[in-house]
Amino acid sequence: MNASAASDAVRDYDVIVIGAGPVGENVAERARAAGLSSVIVERELLGGECSFWACEPSKALLRPVVARADALRVPGLRKAVAGPLDVDAVLAHRDKMASYWKDESQVDWLDSVDVDLIRGHGRLDGPRRVAVHTEDGDVVRLAARHAVVLSTGTSAALPRIPGLDTVRAWSSREATSAEQAPSRLAVVGGGVVAVEMATAWQALGSQVTLLVREDRLLQRMEPFVGELVADGLREAGVDIRYATSVASLRRADGEVRIDLANGRELAADEILLATGRAPRTADVGLETVGLTPGDWLAVDDTFRVTAVPDGWLYAVGDVNGRALLTHQGKYQARIAGAVIGARAKGEPVDDSRWGAHIATADSTAVPQVVFTVPEVAAVGLTTQEAERTGRRVDVVDYDIGRVAGAHQYGEGYRGKARMLVDPDRGTVVGVTFVGPGTGELLHAATIAIAGEVPLERLWHAVPAFPTISEVWLRLLETYRG
Template identity: 80%
Template structure:
């Protein structure tokens, strides 16, 4: 085995979108940067999450939208072309090859080492490469852990022999299972239930809680559940799986209420865990397997010396790709500034990151109907004792919605901070509402006074006119 020692200004472990952005931003400040990756460059989002899942969902949602348009409805009554959908998914995932991403790193002059990277003391990283080489990396200024998360599986005896699906299998499967059991009530569970039901599976959704999307406004989960049932999904609430066994290729699923279910595949979408169990945390006084607590610049607070950063999902601030990339841009720039001894403007670096990761996190759930939300929910406002007025409006009453789809079903809710006179949160449910989200995010982040929002005139006839109707409802 050959041992090699290399020195860089910044060492990044994990070449997903977050790690790529940290490395790129640090390099643009003039620092030498290397990134370590044991799988595919581009990470979970590119190959097993955001991109393949949306490639599966787009034809499902587009067909649903088309079926609501008079004159087009009859032309789209047939089934989806499964082979074409899966081929498009494969193309969007780069056929699980990362040459394009590797080429981008080369163009940005960021070095890549393939292998498993582990911390080995302060500012030290050891890489075991795929060909047996051992490389020791020393960082002059910073090490950034961008290792993301992995799917959580329940502690059920014999589960490994069953070969359950996680989000990876759900987004990369090449055959449609005749019957699919989906365990979970969050975003991954309902998006995959939506996709595979439309592709031909008989889907049963097993939800331990009493509703879907429990972190969002209750009406969002209720409307999605109604739509799933109308599409043919068997949605069961307050249901717990107690055992799973495979016999003759068929899955037998036992439930806590004594019931039994048979299926061909089972997907567990019950949560995420940090990929920190084997990255050498113990060598710097941290506990393997833990989430990593960071400050507003993504610097790990429990490690002295200010050299260790944890960026993206691994710090548990906001488990979304766009938020991780946002953190990465900040962290990379901060690392560069600190390396040069440049002062940080706390009013920008600190407050801006905290705002984006706590009170203004935008999210879209790509189901039918779509769900889009940002900022506080009513439950969060109650929990934090924030005084808000709740304003609801039926999006189907907006002229633009009627143009979008016949019998449009949707709902909008905004929370108005009564002390500041600004929008504190917004939730939209309905076809096409994802395009409303950025305007809501700007309103929340910018703390735009309600009196100024009256002068942001929505074009007619678009769904954005719901903003005007919400303001009118608030004033009456």
């Protein structure tokens, strides 16, 4: 039910969740399924960043771009798809995928699982207490018998650039919800948001200039990833400038004037700052429980906030900084909900029930897909991470274009696979794929790593012919020599 009306009385619930993105919704639902009364507090749209400004709309923008790139390689299709994208149709589909920025269906779902909703700005108000400031100026006061869960996510971390407040810069929100393609778009950053939005808007009609402070794209991934993605962006017409920083900004005559640290100037119609994320904890009442506003929230492997005594405060999803991905946040939510339910019943929390009470994937098997041309899929360690942590690994590389299934994708397939093997245990600890269709290979890699499947067993996982999943067999053959 919608519990938005104000009251002087304190309302008691077993579990209070602040933040109704996919993560908060999952925690509240899991706690309710465990028999606990639950309420969720949200000041914006139910469904959060992922549903309205990130995962759903961004992939709706990118899917036509990737599909056309795939079709252009297939004999018999090239002429049919050689023209520009229907931008109006792409944006209309994006709007549909973002539910037209309305959350009625999410409200209906919350009602169906018997979780209460209070719309407003929720803040901690001391141990186990939350005060919700509603839009009409009322304050609803809540008390939790067992747990308060912060799932407030992150927002764009904007750099301190002189003149930033004068140019109305885009963050990821504006980049995924814009109503038309700017003629010239400057993108600052070299990470996932930067390369995905450069891919999308270049294909939708913008001339994109990518300003990258580092010397390559996607720094946290294998070096060949950034190289192949950069090749794809350049082929699409993106101007990539490495070792380039922004010194100052100003808007004049309707355009953004960008002064670069190297003394040059660049003009654009819009500028997107894709420079990282910051936790949304500046105004959630952390100071009332001895924490510092604006900080990431350190948690244990059951998602209890370690700095708060008595174990009643949990932080789930991006706000804890462990793995800033929606699917990882939902994984955390499932664990946290199970943990809260078990502790409320006095049950021990250990690795029973398939390990449902202890998070392990955040450190060993975090899968991620980057929806560029070519596509990127990675899980587990990279070579750099292994070197930095002193982990001994064997590196196995294979050209995916040599696999028979790659030829079915058309002419000129370019891609690479890397598998990292722990030679002592004989298990896979990291996999990276780059190339068309590789996102669908990722779950097999995740299972191999999370399940610690021995290489001798992987030999008996037979890939279908002719698919690019046959790259697994080629990697194993290459490793065996």
